[in-house]
Amino acid sequence: MSKIIVIGAGMVGSAMAIDLAKKHNVTITDLSDEALNKARQKCGTLSTRQLDVTNKPDFQKALKSHDLVVSAVPGFLGFNTLKSIIEAGKDVVDISFFPENALELDALAKKHNVTAIVDCGVAPGMGNIILGFHNEKMKLTDFECLVGGLPKIKKWPFCYKAPFSPIDVIEEYTRPARYVQDGKEIVREALTDIEYVDFDKIGTLESFNSDGLRSIIHTMPHIPNMKEKTLRYPGHVEYVSVLKESGFFETKKIDINGYMISPLDFTSNILFNEWRLGENEEEFTVMRITLKGQNRNSQHEEIIYDLYDEYDPKTNTSSMARTTGYTATAAANLILEGMFTEKGVFPPEMVGKHEACFEFVLSYLNDRNIHYLKTTRHP
DSSP: OOEEEEEOOSHHHHHHHHHHTTTSEEEEEESOHHHHHHHHHHOTTOEEEEOOTTSHHHHHHHHTTOSEEEEOOOHHHHHHHHHHHHHTTOEEEEOOOOSSOGGGGHHHHHHTTOEEEOSOBBTTBHHHHHHHHHHTTSEEEEEEEEEEEEESSOOTTTOOOBSSOHHHHHHHHHSOEEEEETTEEEEEOTTOSOEEEEETTTEEEEEEEOSOOTTHHHHOTTOSEEEEEEEEOTTHHHHHHHHHHTTTTOOSOEEETTEEEOHHHHHHHHHHHHHBOOTTOOEEEEEEEEEEEEOTTSOEEEEEEEEEEEOBTTTTBOHHHHHHHHHHHHHHHHHHTTSOOOOEEEOTHHHHTSHHHHHHHHHHHHHTTOOEEEEEEOO
16 A cells, blocks of 8 residues: 555545545545545545645655655645645645646756655646647647536526636636647636537536647647637626626735735635535536547547536545546556656646556546547548
């Protein structure tokens, strides 16, 4: 049995710890005792430990006896947490989706003989793995990822719930969105270029620009057209844009009756309850990956992967926690089973390029009733 430490006991962190505990000895950590108690109630075999990732000496000491680290901290803590893990010489799978460029830590990881797989969720994550695999099989001209996690019951005005912090969601709405068109990197504001897309079982959703390409801008510069867009129920963008344009997402503190308050902190506190996904609340994850290019026979080919996944009432696990977390736990098992042994920092497309790794992750997800349905067309 390998010893794994999971950093972060939120919905996704807990789902990962419980999944890994089926085969491994798992300790889950968090600053919150309440979060740790919830995780322990769900899975009695988990060990728990209160831990502050910003206390570097204590944090690194806690990692020493473990074979692998899985990091699920909020994005604003992610980069420094990953750096501390690498400096401690521990292999790691990271889903904190921090705004900094993880590849800046590649040399450090090589120096410490560490394998670090980053951005390993559903998107970024599984979309990258699919891209990495097909990039080895064909000459790609286009990559598009449409993805969203949504509640089954629409609650006005936002019609949105999430299993993670509102600050991380707001970051998605405020960070400039980059995409690649005709070989050139384009930067647009998030929430722009709204399109309406129809999906089976759901109906019409709206898609908008978000900064989801991340590493593939650097690792796949030969693909001339690449875009990632977020999916929400129609109308969501308008309400969020009102908040954004009115200054509710600003970080500069303002004086309110002698108290200095950041509008973003205020907004996040308000939205925490509005957007908080209930423990038993039904929701779903939808994703569509479209790849276009020429196959090895020089035929034009379009490959589409569709994902539709729902909350699992048997295990009381949200779909977003399942689709995000189990991609990461699949990657953790790739490292532990010696299937991926390269040293450095690797975004998921660099893992998916290996056919055995790609097939392992798909099989791992299928075993957990998460299915990516593939369609191939020759236009």
